Amino acid sequence: AQSVSQHNHHVILSEAASLELGCNYSYGGTVNLFWYVQYPGQHLQLLLKYFSEDPLVKGIKGFEAEFIKSKFSFNLRKPSVQWSDTAEYFCAVIPTGGGNKLTFGTGTQLKVEL
């Protein structure tokens, strides 16, 4: 069965700082990878997805993530965060070869201070 690890549980940054949130998955086959975001008081929204194309994936609001197969990683990055990026970020994985279960990490709570 697949699993996801997010090592940073809480991150506090100042506006304009660069962001990198770690995500590692465990699964022996090919996968689709996702980052979802949950803004305060809102529901989970898709931020970006990896579907076996270019390993550098660009998402909404200036976010990007890089899939490094050899490291089983899919880290999320943003060069300059804004106060409005304050949210909880979830990495998720699903095997491409079957299985219906999208497995989430425990999430990273990001707080951006003015």
Place this chain on the structure above:
Amino acid sequence: DTGVSQDPRHKITKRGQNVTFRCDPISEHNRLYWYRQTLGQGPEFLTYFQNEAQLEKSRLLSDRFSAERPKGSFSTLEIQRTEQGDSAMYLCASSLPGVHGVGGANVLTFGAGSRLTVL
């Protein structure tokens, strides 16, 4: 509204009571999922439907939990004899049809969730 709708948004109940949550997926999505999220955790998979067929159930789904999708459209999740440990946010999601594991068929759109508090 073209999103995933869940009802009720909040439910407070006493231990031992039954509760039912409803989910209306995006109309063209034939796949529907239920997840549970507790504080400090990511969403945990509970069950999955393709049309009206329940194709997978998590071991988290004890015999007190039952989910249905009778006509392949909306779904209900019922919890019988609720326990305090059932307190959580119950999330519904839906996704497009297609070859599973390929493209849009794996992109889940989530509803706002139904928060259950068991006293």
